[in-house]
Amino acid sequence: MAFPSLAALLRPSQIFAVRGGVHPEPGKHLTAEAEVLDMPVPPLVRVPLQQHSGAMAEPLVRRDDIVLKGQLIGQARGAMSANIHAPTSGRVIAVGHFTAPHPSNLPIPTITIRSDGEDRWGPRLPRLRPEDANPDEIAAQIERAGIVGLGGAAFPAAVKLNQRRKYALDLLLLNGAECEPYLTCDDRLMREHAEGLVDGAGIMARALGVSRIVIAVEANKPEAIAALRRYKHALGIALSVAVVPTQYPMGSAKHLVLAVTGKETPARARTAELGVLVYNVGTAHAVHLAVRYGEPLISRILTVSGRAIARPANVRVLIGTPVADVIAFCGGLTAEPDRVLLGGPMMGLPIQNLRVPVVKGTCGILALSAAETRASAQMPCIRCGSCVQACPCGLTPFEMNARIHAGDLDGAVKVGLMDCIACGACAYACPSSIPLVQAFDHAKGKLAETQSRKHQQEETRRLAIARQAREAAMAEAKRQAMARRKAEMAARKATEPGAAVAELPPAQAAP
Amino acid sequence: MIVAASAMSTLGLGLGLLLGLAARRFHVETPPLLGEIEKILPGTNCGACGFAGCAGLALAMSEGAAPITACPPGGREVALALAEIVGIEEGAEASIAGMAELQPMVAFIFEDHCTGCGKCFKRCPTDAIVGAAKQIHTVVMDACIGCDACVDICPTEAIVTRRKPRTLNNWYWDKPALAFGAAAPGRSAGTA
Numbered sequence: 001m002a003f004p005s006l007a008a009l010l011r012p013s014q015i016f017a018v019r020g021g022v023h024p025e026p027g028k029h030l031t032a033e034a035e036v037l038d039m040p041v042p043p044l045v046r047v048p049l050q051q052h053s054g055a056m057a058e059p060l061v062r063r064d065d066i067v068l069k070g071q072l073i074g075q076a077r078g079a080m081s082a083n084i085h086a087p088t089s090g091r092v093i094a095v096g097h098f099t100a101p102h103p104s105n106l107p108i109p110t111i112t113i114r115s116d117g118e119d120r121w122g123p124r125l126p127r128l129r130p131e132d133a134n135p136d137e138i139a140a141q142i143e144r145a146g147i148v149g150l151g152g153a154a155f156p157a158a159v160k161l162n163q164r165r166k167y168a169l170d171l172l173l174l175n176g177a178e179c180e181p182y183l184t185c186d187d188r189l190m191r192e193h194a195e196g197l198v199d200g201a202g203i204m205a206r207a208l209g210v211s212r213i214v215i216a217v218e219a220n221k222p223e224a225i226a227a228l229r230r231y232k233h234a235l236g237i238a239l240s241v242a243v244v245p246t247q248y249p250m251g252s253a254k255h256l257v258l259a260v261t262g263k264e265t266p267a268r269a270r271t272a273e274l275g276v277l278v279y280n281v282g283t284a285h286a287v288h289l290a291v292r293y294g295e296p297l298i299s300r301i302l303t304v305s306g307r308a309i310a311r312p313a314n315v316r317v318l319i320g321t322p323v324a325d326v327i328a329f330c331g332g333l334t335a336e337p338d339r340v341l342l343g344g345p346m347m348g349l350p351i352q353n354l355r356v357p358v359v360k361g362t363c364g365i366l367a368l369s370a371a372e373t374r375a376s377a378q379m380p381c382i383r384c385g386s387c388v389q390a391c392p393c394g395l396t397p398f399e400m401n402a403r404i405h406a407g408d409l410d411g412a413v414k415v416g417l418m419d420c421i422a423c424g425a426c427a428y429a430c431p432s433s434i435p436l437v438q439a440f441d442h443a444k445g446k447l448a449e450t451q452s453r454k455h456q457q458e459e460t461r462r463l464a465i466a467r468q469a470r471e472a473a474m475a476e477a478k479r480q481a482m483a484r485r486k487a488e489m490a491a492r493k494a495t496e497p498g499a500a501v502a503e504l505p506p507a508q509a510a511p
Numbered sequence: 512m513i514v515a516a517s518a519m520s521t522l523g524l525g526l527g528l529l530l531g532l533a534a535r536r537f538h539v540e541t542p543p544l545l546g547e548i549e550k551i552l553p554g555t556n557c558g559a560c561g562f563a564g565c566a567g568l569a570l571a572m573s574e575g576a577a578p579i580t581a582c583p584p585g586g587r588e589v590a591l592a593l594a595e596i597v598g599i600e601e602g603a604e605a606s607i608a609g610m611a612e613l614q615p616m617v618a619f620i621f622e623d624h625c626t627g628c629g630k631c632f633k634r635c636p637t638d639a640i641v642g643a644a645k646q647i648h649t650v651v652m653d654a655c656i657g658c659d660a661c662v663d664i665c666p667t668e669a670i671v672t673r674r675k676p677r678t679l680n681n682w683y684w685d686k687p688a689l690a691f692g693a694a695a696p697g698r699s700a701g702t703a
């Protein structure tokens with residue numbers, strides 16, 4: 001739908017229905033009422049050079065360098081990348097590889113810093129008065145501060161801001177839905193830092209040149225809604241708080257845009273095409289800190305929860321803090337967890353190694369007990385259609401699943417695999433506990449691999465042709481050299497006929 | 512003057528047209544199958560198939576003298592693409608299914624054993640091996656097609672081909688088992 005519906009024009013505050021969705025056990029009561037705690041500086045921080053989508057940052061420090069808090073240690077490389085800063089002061093003890101906070105357990109280039117415990121700030125970024133700054137200066141500051149989307153996908157915030165050049169934007173939508181169960185860090189941020197958050201939103205709106213800000217919050221966070229509404233008139237531009245229904249996955253950007261504006265983003269298109277940019281509320285707060293105080297993104301608030309955690313809490317931790325240290329700060333584990341996840345229970349990624357670090361996109365650490373993971377036996381599909389009803393994208397998960405298991409990936413793509421947002425609502429709804437979203441994850445990875453292999457094949461073909469051309473050119477050059485030599489010899493023979501007899505035939509040129 | 516010029520141009524045009532028509536009429540096709548097959552084969556002329564380069568294999572294949580599974584570096588993708596144009600012959604289905612298990616391979620040089628003779632460098636069809644003479648050579652992983660040509664030539668047996676290592680950029684989830692047994696919602700811990 002390219003035009004705003006009539007209803008949207010008449011009642012701009014109306015919320016539109018989003019199809020599908022599920023209502024998992026919220027689990028938010030574990031942490032929602034506790035104030036955010038500041039975790040002390042850990043003895044060791046490990047800062048991966050890639051915490052964002054895009055290209056890896058380039059390390060700027062070497063082993064044994066002394067770094068200060070906030071110092072740039074990784075330089076963004078290329079158009080799609082993000083700066084990395086030292087989260088605390090100390091000595092660099094390694095620039096090498098360390099296990100990534102990722103289910104694969106594979107290594108990632110990482111800078112390890114032994115903190116000196118003093119947490120000494122280096123020079124901060126030059127501050128900016130957003131009221132006097134132009135959009136480019138604000139975007140540059142956000143880029144310098146290494147800010148990425150804090151909702152989980154970790155898309156470089158400045159790169160997203162640049163969409164203002166391509167699309168006519170009119171709405172900045174802040175995502176405070178926090179639809180994942182257990183997670184309450186955005187809730188706490190909105191309650192405790194509403195002023196800074198709204199200020200950050202104003203700065204971003206200025207950079208984008210939009211005239212309207214909407215902060216969307218799920219109805220299950222009345223305190224956060226009240227806190228935000230207090231600053232409704234703090235900015236010169238229209239700001240409203242939209243209360244969206246509590247439903248998973250409300251926080252997916254496209255669905256949030258649908259709920260707030262009534263406009264549906266076409267598959268594989270960006271919300272920017274509808275004139276809307278969506279940022280997480282945490283990102284807005286980070287922008288506030290970067291622009292007003294010159295602080296790069298070196299810490300974040302995350303939820304530590306699950307029944308296997310002794311004291312579930314929301315904690316502000318430095319980027320690079322090992323997960324094990326954060327869990328220890330929250331009283332450690334009460335029981336052997338069935339699963340430790342980074343992120344929420346629906347879309348979070350399980351990790352095997354608790355020494356991996358917290359990164360910019362880590363919004364939660366969940367240690368779930370067996371009772372919470374609801375392990376149950378997988379049964380055959382009974383064609384009940386629950387998955388179809390649950391899917392927010394209008395797909396047919398059981399059919400995609402069947403095609404994937406039959407090895408027909410192209411067939412799965414034909415019925416919409418690439419429109420799947422991997423929310424997991426289908427697998428949650430399935431009464432037969434069929435790992436639907438897991439199959440989609442697999443299939444998408446496999447398709448990406450096939451794509452890249454095709455690309456590589458073209459590259460190698462090009463290389464082979466280049467080599468053949470080079471070899472042909474070399475052979476030709478050799479032939480010409482021989483011919484020239486022969487001609488010279490003949491010429492010499494002609495001028496001094498006596499000498500030629502003694503001369504040996506020319507040696508073959510060495511290959 | 513004008514008459515001469517126009518006469519010449521008319522003549523030129525007419526003859527040109529005639530030539531064009533003749534080219535259409537008497538066009539000799541390279542067998543279309545051969546061209547199609549060559550387009551699908553990797554084109555790196557590594558020799559792993561035992562024929563004289565990709566063109567050699569394409570010729571043999573178009574005459575039915577080589578199976579569509581004959582190109583090891585191309586793997587399953589190439590075999591399947593070939594199956595579409597050549598058609599699947601008897602028994603090939605099983606061998607394509609067998610190829611599904613094939614992992615992309617790359618060469619790896621044990622640097623302690625490398626004498627820097629440079630023989631591998633000369634053999635590699637895609638210039639995947641780098642290193643100056645008398646120095647240790649290494650393989651550029653993205654350019655290597657795992658054809659084994661360098662393995663056979665190395666005098667000190669310093670080269671092996673092994674499975675292309677997984678990185679964070681090419682990792683993805685295993686296919687979940689369809690076994691009807693213990694399973695839990697959410698993503699279970701995977702293996703590297």
Ligand code: SF4
Binds near residue numbers: 426436
């Ligand atoms: S994971 Fe994909 S298929 Fe399943 S409900 Fe979500 S969007 Fe639909």
Ligand code: SF4
Binds near residue numbers: 384
């Ligand atoms: S919810 Fe499960 S059992 Fe029902 S149709 Fe979907 S896959 Fe089949």
Ligand code: SF4
Binds near residue numbers: 624666
């Ligand atoms: S052929 Fe073997 S010894 Fe010679 S350069 Fe290559 S790897 Fe080294």
Ligand code: SF4
Binds near residue numbers: 617636656659662
């Ligand atoms: S490095 Fe060896 S295996 Fe790889 S393409 Fe070159 S010759 Fe073949």
